[in-house]
Amino acid sequence: MKYHLQVRKFRTLSELIQDAEEHVKNPYKGKKLKKHPEFPKKPLTPYFRFFMEKRAKYAKLHPEMSNLDLTKILSKKYKELPEKKKMKYIQDFQREKQDFERNLARFREEHPDLMQNTKKSDVPEKPKTPQQLWYNHERKVYLKLKPDASTKDVKDALGKQWSQLTDKKRLKWIHKALEQRKLYENVMREYMQKHPEMNISEEGITRSTLTKAERQLKDKFDGRPTKPPPNSYSMYCAELMANMKDVPSTERMVLCSQQWKLLNQREKDAYHKKCEQKKKEYEVELMRFLETLPEEEQQRVLAEEKMVSLNKRVLSNATSKAGAQEAAKAKNKSGQPDKKKGADERGKLPEPPKTAEEIWQQSVIGDYLARFKNDRAKALKSMEATWMNMEKKEKIMWIKKAAEDQKRYERELSDMRSAPATTASGKKVKFQGEPKKAPMNGYQKFSQELLSNGELNHLPLKERMVEIGSRWQRISPSQKDFYKKQAEDQQRVYRMQLENWMKSLSSQERAAYKEANSSKRKSTTKLKGPAPKSKPTSQNKSNEDEEEDDEEEDDDDNESGSSSSSSSSGDSSDSDSN
Template sequence: MVSTKKRPAADVTDIDQLPLKKSKTEVSAGSSKQVSSKKSKNLSKIDSSLTAKHEEVHVPTNDDIPDWPEVDLVELMKRIEANIPQKDNLRYDSRAEKLNWEEISFGNYSATDCKEMWMRIQKRVRRFRLLKEVLEDAKLWVSKPWTNFYHSQKLNRHPNLPKRPLSTYMIFYMEKKDKVSKENPGMNMTAVSKCISEMYKNLPEKKKQKYVAMAAAQRKEYEEKMKLFNQAHPELASKVSKSKEPKQTMEIGPRKPMTPFKLFLMDKMNNHKNDSDFDRHAFTEKYKKQWRDMSDKKKVIWINWAMEEESKYQEELKDYMTENPDFAPAPVKTVLTKEEKNLVERVAGKPEKPPNSGYSLFSRIMLMSAEMKHIASKERMAEISRLWKSFSKEEKNSYQEQVNHMLDQYKLEYATYLESLPEDKRQEELLSNHPKRKLKVDKESKPKPTKKKKEVKDVQAQQPSDLFEGEPEPPPVNALQLFMKTFTSEAKNASRESEARRSWQMLPDSEKIRYRKKLHEIKQKYIEDYEKFLKSLTQEQLKEYSLQKNRKALGGSEGSDSDSATSRQESDSEHSLSDSDSDSDSSDSENSKNNSSSSKSSDSE
């Protein structure tokens, strides 16, 4: 018989104290409760902090309460209302920023005070809209349901309003846009627009008339449709009539001349425009390189053509302005660059002007030498000056002799060049070599003592006894010297000189202008006489004349230090340029003389 032992009954209290194994669901539920409790605690903390901050911001303080009298506050609002535009469509805060607070300010309140007060007021009033207020706008919208407040004026146009006609250029653009884009697949729209713009500019007038006629037809059709629209919608007629007229893209007046390169490019493009593989950008770059590498002889052909077109344009412009007195032409730049002008003159036989001194010749030679390329550009002239100063007097004279020979040769070649020119071109060439300077009227009454001595020496140096046989007497350098010459023909002592200068300073501006005009006439006559004098000389006389001028220049500079000659020449030229009584044409006769003699060459050594 198997004996069975019964387990002792466990106490209830012991069972409750035993650790129980929890199920997975119970564990997950418990953990989620803990997480949610933590989140709720954090959220409650955040809410409490935000509430505290919110309460801190909106707690009214004495500073926020407007302290102006009620009368002043009412006046402020009246002034703000008066400054709001009639058709205001901005937010209240944006409009407040754009108001002219200087106009709103009144009494003892500045613009800043008024603006700050309004900012404090608007914080205390309602700034949102009620449905009733929105309905008021909706009632107005019913009469024009095609509009949208948040759309631009262009999108809010009436659906039946006729579209504006295209301009002449836009018709041409719309016709060529797809074709140009197809021929140049990699080209962006900006480049396409530029390409079509160039095509339109180069379009002949006969072909352009086709697009002008199309634009006129569209304009006529638009006007007819507008009449019908205004009849159907008379309330919109006034608004439409106030709109701007389409801009006129057609050029008024004669066609402007083109530069030599543009003429060359247009000619080449016309030869390839019908090619299937035509790429305007590639062809332009190709012919730019061809133009740069072109010989001067071939380039002159296009330059002459451009000059002819420019002359033709000037004549057409005069005729057009005669027929249309109200026409104001836009300023047009010359079609030739400085290099192209020099090229034309060089091909026409104008000789290149040589250096005006031995130092200038030496500088030109050294700047082209290989050894100077290793020296910094800013230090080259200083190095050249140092080398020049280290030369002996004989070495400097050798350079000066070369310059004298070059000047003699230049004078002969320049005289031959002048003979080959027509009379009008000859006068133009002579005048172009005389630089003009603006008058400084405000400094006329303050001549410097150092300049007075220089002027006295100039007057004494220009005596008829020093002139070559047949050479015309040089005119006075400026209006002051002309006045001094007429004031006294025997101005031998310094007191008479100073008296003449005081009289000049006391002259009214009208009298000074009269002397300047008279001096200009004297100088023009001197230029003509001097030109005749040079033409009358034989080659031997011309050499003798040049030697005489050189001897005078060298004789006047004996005993001077050769190293400081250059700086002295520059100082003298600065005095003459800044002379308070100088005339705008004061250098005319001297420059004409320099082109035909070498008297200045020795001074600038």
């Protein structure tokens, strides 16, 4: 026997000899157990019994046929067999299966040393997906009804059944999968404490077993509101497509585009207003849904919503700020500095410092990827092991580089703190991922609605703000209460988002954010100049808060509208209170 073919070659000679000796002592280790001369032979399935019995006969009758064609014919013949004839093959299979199980039990008793090698790992079994749980349950039922069915037949039949499963039945298995995953997380964390050498991240333990469609189905069942269309055109297309089921999908969008172009501006504005109203209702419903969720699920939903808001921001910048971009280009051509770019650079936090191990890994990652044929997981595992076994004197160079990187980070953070927190116009510094501030009161909410729906775009800026104040005075107290409630709901959502965002920051980033906000308040006070001496009242305090809020509004809203809203907010509120 050629033992050198059964052992690894990339070890030292002494290790190779030791491997060869172990293989001589136990040549049937692991997967080779079934090759043992005394290991009982598995019985043939009913179909294979029929196949082996009839193959020679059909091969003589059809010598021109290939093995594949013969297999297809015999498979078809077996399926067409009456149940009485099939039962003969099934009974033979079941009888031999019982003999096999008895012989296997005897083999285990006679060779306990071999069976120890096949012992499964004590690592907790990974949680199964809803489909896997359902499949394992239904497979047993299916095989009881059709014991002679092949694995392929079972998969095909059950796969079709799963695709036709109702949402209610599917939810049952989704809940079971979630329960199993929670149990796995607890067991796995206990196992990790006992086996710290296991290289499994927290993300690997908590990875979801649900698909995107299954997650959406569960959220819908739990009461998550349906997301409205992102803009008026999408809403119009959705309404139109509901009556275009007979039209080919490739032609639907073309027809929608043509029909949209035929609408006049008033009809388009009506869709825009309807879309904005749907978005506001969605925000309120989403906030109520979030209150019913645990903190972990809240963070997941907020992360999904954050991605959507980012896309909306990009779209709004592309459409509503074309004029502002043209003006910026003209300023740049005339040699004026780009103030917006400078503000973005100040708002972006410096790159976090790297550890000595991370710097070393960056320098050698190319060599390890080449060694492991671009398998990043294996390369990272090998690098971690190498770093752990590396002597301290070899690590000194990388530790020094990490210390330099830490100093660089602290220096950049200090520079950022000392830089002016606001621009000359008093605009707020933007931090990456910071949630958009919500309106503080009913009047601000009312102003935002009128400015965003385009209804007053025909008026000059100053007249626009006067008109908003006038309309606010004319609406009924119940309508004012409605806007006030909307503002309060949005404030609750904003506070929740801000709290989660602050938790995601490091202590240094949090300090920089607080520093920037305090600097912003100081600079805006200087820009406004000294306030006239007057007796402080609650109404004045409210107006000052409104003005400060308006200055903190994002650039994504109507820039001119947002800045003017703060000035007329106080006047309108005063007149309303009178």
